[in-house]
Amino acid sequence: MQETYRAAQAVESGMLAVGGGHRLHYELSGAGDGIPVLCLHGGPGSGCGPRLRSLYDGTRHRIVCFDQRGAGRSEPQGETRDNRTPDLVADIERLRVHLGVDRWLVSGGSWGAALAVAYAAAHPQAVGALLLRSVFLTGDADLDWFFGEAAAAVAPREWAALRRCWDAPLQGRDVPAALARALDDAGRAGEVAQAWRCYEAALCLPGAPPPAPPADAAGRAALVAKYRLQAAYLSRRCDLGEEALLAAAGTLRGLPCVVLHGTADRVCRPLNAARLAAAIDGARLQWIEGAGHDPFDAAMQAAFTGWQRRFHPDGGFGS
Template sequence: MDELYPPIAPRAEGFLDVGDGHRIRCQEAGNPAGKPVVVLHGGPGSGIAPMARRHFDPEGYRIVLFDQRGSGRSTPDAGDLTANTLWHLVSDMEALRERLGIERWQLFGGSWGATLALAYAQTHPSRVSEIILRGVFTVRQSELDWIYRGGAANLFPREWEAFLAPIPAALRDNPLAAYASLLDDPSEEVRHRAAVAWSVWEGATVSVQPQESFVRQYAEPAFALTFARLAVHYFSHGAWLDEGRLIRDAGKLAGIPGVIVQGRYDAVCPPITAYELHRAWPGSELKLLEGAGHAVTDPGVLAALRAATDSFRTQT
């Protein structure tokens, strides 16, 4: 963890009413006069992680974090799907930026957080100073098929078998649709079993060196239910994106400096997506890390992210 800055507590915390009955939990840390950056958590559904504040020099950055709709301590309760789409989240970010009086901010996100960063930046490019992405995910059908329809199963066959276990045999040709049904089942036992199986699949595949600590974290029932409900909700709808949109429209990011940090052996979000985004995004830099998978703690990832935040720290 030497690549991280020391732990830092939030300087301010509160809730922002974003409409539709939703209030998002927000935090600020670091220097109130520093360079603004907003951290976009993954999942969808994972929520604010204290470690996320440590990617940034607290003397140089004004660090903004928030729990997305249905996540963390945002209200209504975690896992709420009402008025909860990618475009609601983009609007929430813009409302938060305006509430904080920030003219432009840096975007920092990994996995689903990278999806949200790209959607926001392509909608509001004039409000973005730089973008730092990790483990790029753009919700194309090929990406969903890889992780949820048998691609990654070639690398993790035992774990894939456990992922399929809650699904009736006749429905296993479309696990995403099957999980949507299971997570809406009247039986609490069925819902919880499905949520844990869904979540543990990601925990088992997230690191290039599988770690029991990840599996335990993802298997925790409260986390798993939120994580699974939101992920299946978003992915069943293709995140309300036209197929391939985030890469097709990457030209809108021209003039916005960006760093893409990607593990070569990422089994959740394979590097072809990061490579294609890099090719479509003028002026972006791709850092393809040998020996790394999807996890932020995989070899070289934290160092690459810190190098990126440090390099942008004094840019206006």
């Protein structure tokens, strides 16, 4: 039976200096003495909105959310300097130490799932288990899919608007660099960011109304910052790439891991989940029939919260 949670109110928030001029915004919510669970947002660059907390049981968990470098309320907003995946991995470990957490359940979706794997490979002693959904493998194949003809056919109107952001035909893997250049043009950055946002939304929630443009200057600046950061990461395959990420996953033998993926995900290919689960010896793969990329899809949310309830403090998932 599906169980959903009301978003737990943040009980503590702060800014953590992590070097390179970056300060991370973090929030704690739920039970102060609960099982620590880390939420890694996607994007890259999206940030942790309050709604993400509704995926967790605030009566059972001590929920830790933070905005990765340059994302959300972290400072400086949209900064791409000193902002690479090894920096993010080190940031997570700094945050764990800062909060006095021994081991935590590390959860993430999309880009957050890839970051969770990279962190667990670097700091396995700090991870009680991994709970991953809607896997992004960070490689050329993912970019060829997302920015290629197959996905574009699902959202032809939104694709046409995005396609106007660069000139010559490109392979999907080369589109992020072209979008990065377009986003550096102050005169058109807002239009480019909104086109990318609408295309992404059309793949994530087919048939839903397109998101409205931000109403104020601060909202427009935040949207450009988000996609400028995302373009920078995707242009360099998130400093990982599929081969390196799967190799990191292969070092996690014995670490309890659950991989959830919707069979109708048009943003991240279902094949990704099968490949990642095969790379982590002992990982459990659960297909969510008919679900797309939306973490709040009823079936996806039910599976995600169900596996949380099976996690116990000494690590791993019960039967």
